[in-house]
Amino acid sequence: MTDHVISPGAHAKPVVFTQKELAWLPWLEPLPAAELTDRHMAGLVDASRAKSPYFMLLARDPDILGARTRTDKDIFYNVAAGLPRPERELSAAATSRYNGCIYCASVHARFASHFSKRTQDVQHLLDDGVGVDIGERWNAIVAAAVALSATPITFGTEHVDRLRAAGLDDLSIVDAINSTAFFNWANRLMLSLGEPDAPG
Amino acid sequence: MSVADVIDHLVGLEPGGHLDMIRRARAVARDNTQASYAALFAPDTEADMTKAERHALASFVAGVHRDPSVASFYASSAPGLADTLALEIERATSAGPYGGFPAGPLSVEDTHGPTYKVGDPQRPILGPRLSAAFEHAHMLVFHPRDSSPAWLQSLLDAGWSTTGIVTLSQLVAFLSFQVRVVHGLRVMQGVSA
Numbered sequence: 547m548t549d550h551v552i553s554p555g556a557h558a559k560p561v562v563f564t565q566k567e568l569a570w571l572p573w574l575e576p577l578p579a580a581e582l583t584d585r586h587m588a589g590l591v592d593a594s595r596a597k598s599p600y601f602m603l604l605a606r607d608p609d610i611l612g613a614r615t616r617t618d619k620d621i622f623y624n625v626a627a628g629l630p631r632p633e634r635e636l637s638a639a640a641t642s643r644y645n646g647c648i649y650c651a652s653v654h655a656r657f658a659s660h661f662s663k664r665t666q667d668v669q670h671l672l673d674d675g676v677g678v679d680i681g682e683r684w685n686a687i688v689a690a691a692v693a694l695s696a697t698p699i700t701f702g703t704e705h706v707d708r709l710r711a712a713g714l715d716d717l718s719i720v721d722a723i724n725s726t727a728f729f730n731w732a733n734r735l736m737l738s739l740g741e742p743d744a745p746g
Numbered sequence: 747m748s749v750a751d752v753i754d755h756l757v758g759l760e761p762g763g764h765l766d767m768i769r770r771a772r773a774v775a776r777d778n779t780q781a782s783y784a785a786l787f788a789p790d791t792e793a794d795m796t797k798a799e800r801h802a803l804a805s806f807v808a809g810v811h812r813d814p815s816v817a818s819f820y821a822s823s824a825p826g827l828a829d830t831l832a833l834e835i836e837r838a839t840s841a842g843p844y845g846g847f848p849a850g851p852l853s854v855e856d857t858h859g860p861t862y863k864v865g866d867p868q869r870p871i872l873g874p875r876l877s878a879a880f881e882h883a884h885m886l887v888f889h890p891r892d893s894s895p896a897w898l899q900s901l902l903d904a905g906w907s908t909t910g911i912v913t914l915s916q917l918v919a920f921l922s923f924q925v926r927v928v929h930g931l932r933v934m935q936g937v938s939a
Contacts, residue, residue: 549907549908550902551896551898551902552895553895560848561849561850561851561852562850562851562852563852573895573898574898574908574912575908603912604912604916606908606909606912607785607794607909607912607913607916609785609790610782610786610913610916612781612785613778613779613781613782613784613785614782614916614920616774616775616777616781617775617778617779617782619774620773620774620775620778621775624772624774626771627771628771644843645843645890645891646845646847646891647890647891648848675855694926694929695843695926696842696843697810697811697841697842697843697887697888698811698812698841699811699813699925699926699929701926701929701930701933702933703933703936703937706934716764716765716768716934716938717768719934720765720768720769720930720934721772723926723927723930723931723934724772724775724927726926726930727922727923727924727926727927727930728923730919730922731919731920731923732919733890734886734890734915734918734919734922735915735916735919737890737891737893738885738886738890738893738897738898738915739898739912739915
């Protein structure tokens with residue numbers, strides 16, 4: 547019987563946004579490793595993801611997981627021109643901060659800090675939220691992420707103008723749009739299928 | 747509806763134009779965004795979620811985002827439920843994201859909004875599975891940080907399997923992505939002209 551909700555029980559739940567490494571506990575049964583087929587492995591894309599309860603839960607529908615993972619990797623890891631990697635991570639972190647995904651924000655804030663070396667500015671975003679002042683270029687990227695993440699969406703020409711004034715070319719702006727849009731996908735899965743855990 | 751690339755279609759992107767070339771600079775993302783659409787709406791199996799359920803849920807989710815072209819694209823795939831969908835989209839439309847944070851320092855940022863329930867007259871038309879899916883989808887779209895295991899229990903109680911919940915969650919979350927890419931590209935197209 548796999549169709550039941552899992553209650554994680556007592557554990558250390560993070561109650562603030564953090565750049566520390568968190569774990570993620572599923573609320574539904576991930577696919578058991580013994581049931582992994584070639585099709586599931588293809589959906590996971592990287593074999594190492596079979597260790598992740600999040601990806602093993604999503605592997606129950608391997609076709610959409612595989613297409614989603616390939617979309618994710620190109621948006622964030624294809625650094626041929628366009629928006630520098632740290633600012634794609636900033637878009638992801640700001641989106642996660644705004645939507646309220648503590649787990650997603652922890653991962654992408656950490657990446658934003660790692661690639662930009664601006665750990666304090668990233669922490670300021672996590673601590674004080676998306677209205678923070680961390681310099682005009684980053685402010686413009688955060689504001690665009692917020693406007694595009696609101697429902698109904700409020701992103702408009704004024705956001706594009708501000709991003710251009712901050713030095714982003716059109717490919718960079720599309721990278722920012724893709725990064726934020728993708729985290730509106732990721733946040734909703736991470737938030738609704740399990741919860742973060744702060745080990746140790 | 748069968749189109750070569752749904753996002754190009756919804757944006758009205760001109761082949762070979764400035765924005766088309768930009769999209770093609772991220773060709774793997776472009777192709778796999780379309781492959782994601784295909785995986786959700788032309789699935790190999792309907793065992794855990796039928797195509798009719800996928801189209802009805804997509805039409806609801808697109809509708810509550812209030813993007814007319816995306817909404818009409820998905821509405822055209824669920825014509826049998828048009829009146830019920832229109833009613834429920836109207837009832838469900840809200841503004842997000844709102845919701846609560848884990849009790850603690852972030853509680854000062856808690857914001858409250860409606861929890862949507864399908865209207866009683868529409869519930870028998872939609873049936874228990876779609877009714878539960880619409881209620882869950884509204885939470886995912888507008889107040890995802892209110893998620894809890896109880897929301898998933900409601901889906902299980904309505905007859906959804908674990909795999910079906912994964913698929914319906916992917917579908918709602920994918921649409922949250924797609925509608926934003928379409929919106930963003932459309933704004934870019936407006937300023938590039």
